[in-house]
Amino acid sequence: MHAKWPLLLKIQLMGLTGINRAKNSGDAKEKRKTAGGIVALAVVGAVILFYAAMLAVGFCAQGLGKNLPALVVALASVIIFAFTLFQGSSILFATKDHDTVMSLPIPRWQVVLARMLCSYVVNLAFALAVAVPVTVVYFIFDGFSLGAFGTILLSVLTTPLLPLAVSAALSTLIAALTARMRFKNLLQSVLGIALFVGVMIASFSFSFSASANGEADMAALFGMLVGKIYPPAMLVDMTLSGAVWGVFAFAGISLAAAALFVIVVACFYEKINTALLSRGARAGYKAKDVKSSSAFGALAKKELKRLFSHSGYLLNGVCGALLLLIFGVALAFIDLQTVFEIPAEDFAAFKSILASMGAGFMMLFIGMSCPAASALSLEGSSRGLLFSLPVSARQIMLAKAMPTFLCDCAAGLVFSVIFGIRLGTGVFGWAALLLTAVLYSAFTALLGSFLNYKYPKYDWTNETQAVKNSIPMLIVIFGNMVLGMAVLLLSVFAGPWLALGVDLAAAVLCIVIFNYLKKVKLYV
Amino acid sequence: MDNKVLEIKHLTKRYGAKVAVDDLSLDVCAGDIYGFIGQNGAGKTTTLRALTGILGFDEGEIFIDGNSVKEKPVLCKSLTAYIPDNPDLYEYLTGIQYLNFMGDVYEVPRDKRKERIDKYADMFRIAGDLGSLVSAYSHGMKQKLAIIGALLHEPKLMVLDEPFVGLDPEAAFKLKEVFRRMCEAGSAIFFSTHVLDVAEKLCNKIAIIKGGKLIASGNIEDVRGDESLESVFMEVLENDAR
Incomplete structure (x- = not known):
């Protein structure tokens, strides 16, 4: 039997971009809307590219150019984690196409993999938008080398995996814990908010402690992001400083985390979905006064x-x-x-x-x-x-x-x-x-x-x-x-x-x- | 028996404290067109979703062509086709893209896929619409597309939830013809319906479910006796109400 996840991934990506809809729609308005959307996306991309390039130039001006690849990894990872913190469970579970997909002869792990990869592709696009201008600035200031290029490429390709796996694992854990409870939506929201607030407080306390050390702004940012918030990025820095194994360790950790997540979730996928989608109607309702507005x-x-x-x-x-x-x-x-x-x-x-x-x-x-x-x-x-x-x-x-x-x-x-x-x-x-x-x-x-x-x-x-x-x-x-x-x-x-x-x-x-x-x- | 395509043994599914399906057992054999009837909330859809591997269940066993749904879910799904009551098709795909997706997933060879798409699209009169987006389809057209997608791999067991809702009379007639031909070829059909007339005229076997429990099942002649299916169904409900 052939692998089915590429088929599922392709279908999901087709739905994500809206290009297929515009291509096959006879409606000119639909095509204009999609074109407008692409322009908006390009503008956002340009803003990200500009900010990333400015940040890179600032780093190089302070003599921190050699740290740029690790900074990109850490910065992109933190942003990806924050942006995907709440979406993990809704991408994986109780989706609208759940019945269709689950009735097809596709192994559960491939369903989970396809859904995770869809999210990976979106976040990789973001990571690339940050990485490309920074890499260009890095090579301008530091000179091009094939080794550095390979290190950056491998690190950027694997960057979204770890934050995605961790954020999806946290939201899946919340979904799994609350799935059988009566007020599961409320509980998921409360736990999600608690997690969000916790993450924010932790990052701000890091930020304050970094400032308190009296370091220069850029060095403080690097120290906070790479040293405290996202230490795996240090592995990329190590490779560029001579320890070649660093980036391979980074890629290995990222891949292992994502693979472990897919395997574990696949084992409980049906149970969590069943619990989330099971809504027995409650009997014994007694009519109260009808409110009007x-x-x-x-x-x-x-x-x-x-x-x-x-x-x-x-x-x-x-x-x-x-x-x-x-x-x-x-x-x-x-x-x-x-x-x-x-x-x-x-x-x-x-x-x-x-x-x-x-x-x-x-x-x-x-x-x-x-x-x-x-x-x-x-x-x-x-x-x-x-x-x-x-x-x-x-x-x-x-x-x-x-x-x-x-x-x-x-x-x-x-x-x-x-x-x-x-x-x-x-x-x-x-x-x-x-x-x-x-x-x-x-x-x-x-x-x-x-x-x-x-x-x-x-x-x-x-x-x-x-x-x-x-x-x-x-x-x-x-x-x-x-x-x-x-x-x-x-x-x-x-x-x-x-x-x-x-x-x-x-x-x-x-x-x-x-x-x-x-x-x-x-x-x- | 060797020709059992579907075996449900003591199926129980609970939603919290509520028992949606309670110790349900029935067999569907090759050649059967098996109607599954009951009131709203009786447990029909829960049963259908459990046997297609979409919904986990608490107790019992389900076998498709001798294979356990729990132990070999992918194999069971490759032998089955499921059409829910309100198929949520991918609206951003065209009809032909959806059918190709189904053909790819079920690994239907290109030549056979083309032959079957042509045959069924002509039969259900949507051949000219296959290039349009699914979002532009009417409810009936979506239903027809889902049916064609389900027929592509010539399933051993076809499971349908209210298949005739939304279909025009001609399409409903042709779907019944397809059912009969599939059964002649050794497949089986298991479907839920509220339309007792359809069940009475089309099915050779019938099961009545009420409050998650199987009230009656077997050959349609045995279940209804000399009465109409409607009378038997109403009698079952009234007996319980008393």
Whole structure:
């Protein structure tokens, strides 16, 4: 019997890119949408290439050029781990094509392998986007050598394996532990959030301790990433310093981790899937008073319930707001002077600089997650039911934007109040903080909803495809990241005025999108 | 007996405390068109999913052509074809891409694959639509595509969940013809249905399931006696209600 995983992998990749759909669709609009998506992807790729190249140049300027390959491995691994932390179980288990695939004569390990490889391909593309410019800079500064090229190539090809295996193992463990429990979705979400918060706190504590050592910025970054957060990357560094076996050990560890994960999961695959997909109807329901609400209220409630219905969607949807909330609450308790080790005489100036960055910081985190950008896509094949309701398309789209707005706005307001009080922000600083919490959250929610209308992806086989690997999500997250970072840094010079300007622009764009939604029509 | 294509022995499947299928045993032999009837939530789909290897089960054994579903799942699946009640086909593929995928997975040789696709696509009148995306198909067309995909490897056992829902009368008629021809060639059909008329006219054997338990099974003449299948089915339900 031939290996079947390549067939399954091919089918999955065809669904991921959308190119097959565009190629075989007679609809010119569909082709334009795919072309637009490719352009958006290219822009995001270009941004990654640019940032990676700048980082590499910075490293070389500080005489750390020889450490670049190990830095790429560590940086890409940490980002891949963070981005795949919540998606492991939804890629592997309870997928929409589960019944079809499991009824086919394909061994379980090959099903798991194909699903893992699909995720590997996506993450390899990201690793390459980071590695290519860095490698070019590395060779320009250090000179080309075949040995170094081989080392970098082997390390980059195997880089996604270990973080993928670890993140998928953690989410699988959570899925397996909670599979037979009644409130499995809620439990998975709570455990996922606990894991996420734990990882974030650990990385920030590393970051603070690295800064506290008084090392130069770039050296501190290298020491933190390679030395503390991701030590396997040190093996790549060792090869370039003369110990040839290092990169082979790195590749071996990565391959072994991925293979072990596939073998272990394959053994329990059917049991976990059966437990996750088994939902016995409960008997003995007694009718209570029937609650009623407006049509829009009902739609918004439905969207909130949808957000909480799937742990992957919830965790991806609220991670930005959650981090903002954690930072806000942490700010209330930590002593900034001690944490950043600022001399008493410099602290007032430091506080004033930090105070001006609050709104930009908030924008960065508000834009980090946007469930509105995938809410329409998640309707999938049952979207006809929603579109046939006697409500306007605008009401549907606004309801889809509502959970994003509520989560981001609530977290933003909490952060604003604590940040404003702790940093002693002035009147305009307060205005920038509060307006950002409200207006930027509304803008992110409406933009996500609008983009999802423009680029819906209904033909997903697992929710992660709609939630994470979609064009609207890519544009919202990367767009907001660039804008938030720019506001964060430029606010040091411009004060709160820049954020207020962005808030004003956000308000105008909200009105524009709100009016545009009046014209939209939703068709199956 | 040697010609048993499907043997279910004491199958039990629980969802938490709820017993969805309770100690169910039945045999489907080569040449049988076996109807599986019951109310909504009676345990039909759970049984079908268990025997196709999609769903694990708590107790009992299932054999396909003498092979245990638990011990040799891939072999059993290669002998079986399953069509769920609402086939979730890959909407981003064209019809022909989907059929080629199924042909590849079941390792159907190219010439035979072409011959069968041509034959069944013409029979179900979707030959002209195979180049279109599945997302553009109607429910009935998706059902027809799933049926053609399932027929490509000439399965020994065909398991179908409500196969006639969504099919136009002509397609339903042709599917029944296909069933009969397959059975003449030594295969067996096991399908669930709510349409008692279809079960009565098409099946040679029937099983009635209620609350996860097998209430009656065997040759259709033995099960219904002198009454109609509908009367027998209603009688079974009413007896239990009392």
